[in-house]
Amino acid sequence: MSGANTPHGVFRLRIWFTLRFxxxxxxxxxxxxxxxxxxxxxxxxxxxxxxxxxxxxDHAAMxxxxxxxxxxxxLAFLIxxxxxxxxxxxxxxxxxxxxxxxxx
Numbered sequence: 001m002s003g004a005n006t007p008h009g010v011f012r013l014r015i016w017f018t019l020r021f022x023x024x025x026x027x028x029x030x031x032x033x034x035x036x037x038x039x040x041x042x043x044x045x046x047x048x049x050x051x052x053x054x055x056x057x058d059h060a061a062m063x064x065x066x067x068x069x070x071x072x073x074x075l076a077f078l079i080x081x082x083x084x085x086x087x088x089x090x091x092x093x094x095x096x097x098x099x100x101x102x103x104x
Contacts, residue, residue: 008040019092026092041077045070 011033018029048070056063 005040005044008037008044011037011040023092027089030089038077041073045074045077048073 014033015026015030019026048066052063052066052070055066
């Protein structure tokens with residue numbers, strides 16, 4: 001599962017870094033990384049579901065927990081994240097970029 005989480009974290013940190021230090025490039029960076037983030041999201045959910053299926057016979061409670069985590073992850077990236085991202089990026093467009101090179 002770390003195969004899905006590592007690039008996922010790297011791409012999200014890249015967006016955060018760009019937003020913090022190079023706001024003018026945020027929309028270009030986001031459009032480049034969003035397909036990779038979505039792919040990692042799907043891969044993570046599918047890996048969780050596969051893992052739960054593998055252990056279901058021997059560890060039913062843990063398999064149920066893993067299915068629950070995959071469901072929450074699925075809902076988070078498919079419904080919650082787009083609903084919060086739209087207003088966040090609309091507010092970015094409304095504010096001018098700040099020069100953070102000389103700030104501590």
